[in-house]
Amino acid sequence: MKPTGPIPPWFAGDGPLTIAGSAAEDWAAEHGTPLFVYDFAIVADRVATLRAAMPDAVEIHYAIKANPHPPLLAAIAPLVGGLDVASAGELDKALVVKPAAHISFAGPGKRDRELEAAIRAGATINLESDGEATRALAIADRIGITPKLAVRVNPSFELKGSGMKMGGRPSPFGIDAPRVPALVRRLIDAGADWRGFHIFAGSQALDTAAIIETQAATARLARELADSAGAVPPLVNLGGGLGVPYFNGDTPVDVAAVGAALGEVLEPGWAYAIELGRWLVAESGVYLTRVVDRKESGGEIFLVVDGGLNHQLAATGNFGTVVRRNYPVAHARRGEATETVSIVGPLCTPLDRLADRIAFPRADVDDVVAIFLAGAYGPTASPSGFLGHPAAAEVLVSGDV
Numbered sequence: 001m002k003p004t005g006p007i008p009p010w011f012a013g014d015g016p017l018t019i020a021g022s023a024a025e026d027w028a029a030e031h032g033t034p035l036f037v038y039d040f041a042i043v044a045d046r047v048a049t050l051r052a053a054m055p056d057a058v059e060i061h062y063a064i065k066a067n068p069h070p071p072l073l074a075a076i077a078p079l080v081g082g083l084d085v086a087s088a089g090e091l092d093k094a095l096v097v098k099p100a101a102h103i104s105f106a107g108p109g110k111r112d113r114e115l116e117a118a119i120r121a122g123a124t125i126n127l128e129s130d131g132e133a134t135r136a137l138a139i140a141d142r143i144g145i146t147p148k149l150a151v152r153v154n155p156s157f158e159l160k161g162s163g164m165k166m167g168g169r170p171s172p173f174g175i176d177a178p179r180v181p182a183l184v185r186r187l188i189d190a191g192a193d194w195r196g197f198h199i200f201a202g203s204q205a206l207d208t209a210a211i212i213e214t215q216a217a218t219a220r221l222a223r224e225l226a227d228s229a230g231a232v233p234p235l236v237n238l239g240g241g242l243g244v245p246y247f248n249g250d251t252p253v254d255v256a257a258v259g260a261a262l263g264e265v266l267e268p269g270w271a272y273a274i275e276l277g278r279w280l281v282a283e284s285g286v287y288l289t290r291v292v293d294r295k296e297s298g299g300e301i302f303l304v305v306d307g308g309l310n311h312q313l314a315a316t317g318n319f320g321t322v323v324r325r326n327y328p329v330a331h332a333r334r335g336e337a338t339e340t341v342s343i344v345g346p347l348c349t350p351l352d353r354l355a356d357r358i359a360f361p362r363a364d365v366d367d368v369v370a371i372f373l374a375g376a377y378g379p380t381a382s383p384s385g386f387l388g389h390p391a392a393a394e395v396l397v398s399g400d401v
């Protein structure tokens, strides 16, 4: 038997699982399965918790790649200072809910048409290379618009303990720190509206001390780069990387401690942002999927459900994890665990395993299974076209927290 991760506190308990005050089984019956249910009250609670923890000089930005479901975007947009997008497609979605002045666009390989769309809209482009800077300046010149350009820095350090490291090594992301001051001068001299720095060192970190240390190093680096460039950045985006507890033994980040420590290292009068995806939305989501078949093989029980890695790749251990471990999972009616089961999706690949040999209550055909931590990197990070199954439904609801 293998352990599962901790059920988020909003969904803990013994009775039948409820989401936003209604039974998970009722949501499944109303909308069909597979289904992602996002409880916006939990998202709002996360934003408020972070806002209370962070110094006033630090804006909270939402990286919409984590969950760009349009109703969720519309609801979160007024609560955060900015939205970060990673493509022209995401830019279009963000522009529906937020003025361009509060949208930034990061990511390598921006095509000319994407740069042009961002410049025309008035969004900030986080430049990932000198070549991208040259193209952005040329496009801005051609269409006669002053571009808003920030410089994404590839720092010489990484976010220790993070699931995905994005610094401290040769990288497609950002410009190596020693080259940044010269680029800043070049942008300013070319007449661009230089918007500051974007420094993103990693993602999914749970080690509070490591996050504090990285944020201090990031703030220091921004100061050094600004000194060398001889210009004060209008905004320093410190990145993010706050993780959520997915697996057995994981514990939450102490955001109050992170905020207090950050307050000690900020430059007075400067404006900062942190940019988070999963920390704001992951815990709000539950993926509901129905048992289609119950079978035994080699003495093991398999519950074959109607959803799998085509919707929720991360829960199968195939998105950014080295060792496959179990997400938190529950029978929608809960009850005592009486047997050991594996929960697998309908795809014809051994990768499609949502839970591996877990203790579980008896579940039969048509019963509903809930997989937690489904609010981030679900449909948006899963190969929905693989094997031609229908897309999962998504619904935004709101309960009391």
Ligand SMILES: Cc1ncc(COP(=O)(O)O)c(C=O)c1O
Residues within 6 Å of the ligand: 063, 066, 084, 106, 164, 200, 203, 204, 240, 241, 242, 275, 276, 277, 278, 279, 376
């Ligand atoms: C530039 C950038 N911003 C934000 C994020 C969001 O990270 P997370 O969802 O872990 O907060 C990522 C993730 O890879 C990223 O690359």
